[in-house]
Amino acid sequence: MADYTFGGTDEENAELKKLNAEVLEDPDSFENWEKLVRAAESLEGGLNRNSSPQSIVATRDIYDRFLAKFPLLFGYWKKYADLEFSIAGTEAAELVYERGVASITNSVDLWTNYCSFKVETSHDPDVIRELFERGATSVGLDFLAHPFWDKYLEFEERLEAQDKIFAILDRVVHIPMHQYARYFERYRHLAQHRPLPELLPADMLSQFRSEIENEGPTTVQAGAQQVKADRGELEIEREMRTRIDNFHLEIFARTQTETTKRWTYESEIKRPYFHVTELDESQMVNWRKYLDFEEVEGDYSRTQFLYERCLVTCAYYDEFWLRYARWMLAQPNKEEEVRNIYQRASMLYVPISRPSVRLHYAYFEEMCDRIELAKDIHQAILLNLPGHIETIVSLANLSRRHGGLEAAIEVYKAQIESPVQCDHYAKAALCAEWARLLWKIKGSVDEARKVFQQNAHWYLDSRPFWISYLFFELEQPTSAENESAQYKHIKQVHDDIRRKSQLPPLTIKDLSHYYMAYLLERGTKGTAKEYMTLDREINGPFSVQTTMKQKLAEDGREASTQRRLMMENGHPGVEVDEAAIRRGENPYTKYYQQQGEQQLPSDTQVCRSS
Numbered sequence: 001m002a003d004y005t006f007g008g009t010d011e012e013n014a015e016l017k018k019l020n021a022e023v024l025e026d027p028d029s030f031e032n033w034e035k036l037v038r039a040a041e042s043l044e045g046g047l048n049r050n051s052s053p054q055s056i057v058a059t060r061d062i063y064d065r066f067l068a069k070f071p072l073l074f075g076y077w078k079k080y081a082d083l084e085f086s087i088a089g090t091e092a093a094e095l096v097y098e099r100g101v102a103s104i105t106n107s108v109d110l111w112t113n114y115c116s117f118k119v120e121t122s123h124d125p126d127v128i129r130e131l132f133e134r135g136a137t138s139v140g141l142d143f144l145a146h147p148f149w150d151k152y153l154e155f156e157e158r159l160e161a162q163d164k165i166f167a168i169l170d171r172v173v174h175i176p177m178h179q180y181a182r183y184f185e186r187y188r189h190l191a192q193h194r195p196l197p198e199l200l201p202a203d204m205l206s207q208f209r210s211e212i213e214n215e216g217p218t219t220v221q222a223g224a225q226q227v228k229a230d231r232g233e234l235e236i237e238r239e240m241r242t243r244i245d246n247f248h249l250e251i252f253a254r255t256q257t258e259t260t261k262r263w264t265y266e267s268e269i270k271r272p273y274f275h276v277t278e279l280d281e282s283q284m285v286n287w288r289k290y291l292d293f294e295e296v297e298g299d300y301s302r303t304q305f306l307y308e309r310c311l312v313t314c315a316y317y318d319e320f321w322l323r324y325a326r327w328m329l330a331q332p333n334k335e336e337e338v339r340n341i342y343q344r345a346s347m348l349y350v351p352i353s354r355p356s357v358r359l360h361y362a363y364f365e366e367m368c369d370r371i372e373l374a375k376d377i378h379q380a381i382l383l384n385l386p387g388h389i390e391t392i393v394s395l396a397n398l399s400r401r402h403g404g405l406e407a408a409i410e411v412y413k414a415q416i417e418s419p420v421q422c423d424h425y426a427k428a429a430l431c432a433e434w435a436r437l438l439w440k441i442k443g444s445v446d447e448a449r450k451v452f453q454q455n456a457h458w459y460l461d462s463r464p465f466w467i468s469y470l471f472f473e474l475e476q477p478t479s480a481e482n483e484s485a486q487y488k489h490i491k492q493v494h495d496d497i498r499r500k501s502q503l504p505p506l507t508i509k510d511l512s513h514y515y516m517a518y519l520l521e522r523g524t525k526g527t528a529k530e531y532m533t534l535d536r537e538i539n540g541p542f543s544v545q546t547t548m549k550q551k552l553a554e555d556g557r558e559a560s561t562q563r564r565l566m567m568e569n570g571h572p573g574v575e576v577d578e579a580a581i582r583r584g585e586n587p588y589t590k591y592y593q594q595q596g597e598q599q600l601p602s603d604t605q606v607c608r609s610s
Contacts, residue, residue, distance in 0.1 A: 015039055016058065030276040033066050037076070041083070048086050056087055071103035071348065072274035072312055074110040081117070090121045101138065104274075106308045111135035112148045119155050128155060129164075140171070141305045143266050146179045166190050166198060173251055176258035178266075184252045191248060196237065199244050208243050209236065265290035274312050287314060295327065303327070311349075318357040321345035325360065338364060346377075352384045359394055371402050387415070387422035389429050396433070405442055409434065428462030431455045436468065445476060449489070461502040469493055470511055474518055483522065490518060498537075498547055505548065512538045 019036040026032060040059040044051050047059055063080045067073065077100030085093035097114040104110060118131050132152045139145050149172055156164040169187040173180070191199055200208075268286040271279065287310050294303040307324045314320045325341045328334050342361035350357050362377040378395040382388060392415050400408035412434040416427045431451065439448035452469045459465040473490045494515040498508055516534055519527045536544055 012043055027069065030070070033069065036062055037066055047083060049088065051087070059083070072315055074100065074104050074107040077110055078113050093117065104312065105138050106142065106305065106312065108139045108142050108145050108148050111139050112151050115151055125159055141175060141302060142309065143177050143262060145177055163198065166194055173255060176255055176262050180255050180259050188245070188248060191245070196240060200247070208240050265293065271313055274315055279314060284314065287320070291323070300331065315349040316351065318345065318350045318354050321350060321357050322360060335368065352381070355381045355385060355388065355391055359391065366398065374398060387426040389426055392430060393433050396437070400441065405437070408437055425462055428459035428465040431459065432465050432468035435472065439472060448472065456496060460500060463503060463507055466497050466501055466503060467511065470497065470514065474514065478522070490515065509538050
C-alpha cells in the first residue's frame, strides 16, 4: 500500500495514505474509518464524472471496504449512491442501492430514498411500482414506516391512479403504526366514492347483501300512513355502504388497539439504527420485552420483522442472534432461514472474540448431517482464537460422536503437543479434559489417573488441572474393602496440592476444605488427628501454618521464615534485594502473589478458561 496513489493533490494523497494506514492498523476503529471516508469524499473538491480516474477508483475502494465492515449504516449507502450518480449515472447508483437494501433489508430510510431515486430517474410506472412493492414487503410492517408509504402514495397520486391509492390504503389501515389514524381517515373518505367490489371481498359483500334482503320490505311514510315497500337497488347500496363503513370502523378499532399495545415498547426505543457504540442495558431489556410480546401474539411475519429490526440495533450482541435462531428453529420447515441467521451472525456481525454463536452454528450443521462443515467451523474459530478451550473441547466431542473415542483423544493430543496453538494454561485444562474423557467415556480410571500423574509436574500452577485431579479422585466409587486404597490416592493429590503446586494460598485453602470434608464423611478411626492438623494448618493463624512457611522460605525451611517473622514483628515479609529494587521490582510482589491478593495475568486467563 506504500506505493498506492489515491489521486488528488500531493497534500490530499499524503493525508489519505496516513488515514488509510491508521485504518489498516486498527480496522475496528469506526472513528478512523469515518475520517478516511470524509477525506475521500473531499478529493478534488468533490468527485464528479470529470474527476481523475485515480480519485474515483480510490474513493470507490474506500467506500466498498468501509461498507463491507459496517454494512448496516444506511446513511452511507445513500451517500455512496449519490456519489456514483454524480460520477457514472443512474445504473451505477442503482447498483449501490441494490447492494444497500440487500445489506440492510429493513431500513425504511434507505428504501424510501431508493424509491424516490427511481421515481425521479425512471419513466416506467410498472418498474417503479415493482420496486415499491419490494420495499413494502421489506419495511411495510415497520412502526415508523409512514415516510415509505407516503412516498408510495405520492407516486400513485402523480399518475392519478385512484384505484391503486385505495388498494395501498386498504393494506396500510391494518398495520399498527405511528400514524395509523391519518391513513384511516383518508381511506374512509375515499371509500365513500369507490365501487362496492373494491371495498370488501366478494364473499363478504354477498353476505351483507343477503342480510339486507332477508330483512324484508322497508317501511316508508305515505301521508298519514306507513306502507311497506320493497328495497330498491339504491337503497340496498346505501345500506351496504353503511354496514361497510361500520366494518371499517371495526378495523380501525383493532388497529388502534394493536398500535397502543406496541407503543409501550416503541416509545422506549431510543436508538432504532445501528451504531458501533454499546447499547444501554435499559434498551436491551426493552428489546427483550418487545420480542416476548410479539412471540406471545403469535404472528409469524410481525415477530420475524421485529427480530430483524432488533438485529440492526443489536447486531453485535450474540444473545439476540441466538434467540432469533432458536425461535426460528421452532417454526416448521425453516431450516434454511435458521442457517441464514447463523451465517449472518458468524460472518458479518458478532465478534470472533465471542464464539458462542459460531459453536451453535456448528451444532446446527451437525444436526443437519453436515459433519465436515461443523468441523470446519470449529477450525475457523481456532484459526482466529488459537487455544480457545471451549472450542477445542467442543471439537473433541464432535470428533468423538462421529469418529469414536480415539478421534477425540487425537484432537487433544494435537493441541497439547503443538508448540504454537495453545499456551501453557490452555494445555493444562485440555490435559484435564483428556483424562476426564478416558474416565467418563471409556470408563478407564487407571488410564485417566495415569494422564493426571504423568502431567502433574508440568502444570503446577494450573487451577483447572488440580481442581479436576482432586475431584476425579474424590468422585471415584468406593466400598469398605477398597476405601483405604482410594484414601491413598486422594491424600497423595492433596499433599501434592499443598506441597508441590504453585497455586495461590486461597485456592489451596478451598481445595483443602473439600479434602477435610472427605475425611469427616468417609474417614476411619484415625481421621480426627489428620483433620485437626489440617484445620490448624489451613484455618489457623499464619504463625502455625508450617507448610505455608516452608513454601515462603527461599530455602524451603520453616526456620527461615520464622526468623523473618521475628525481625519484622510478625509480618511474613520478604528479604529486601537492593539489586531487584534498582531494576524496578517490587520486593513485596511475591508475598502478595503467594497470598492470592494480587493475581498473575495467567491466573486471570485460567479463571476464564475454567
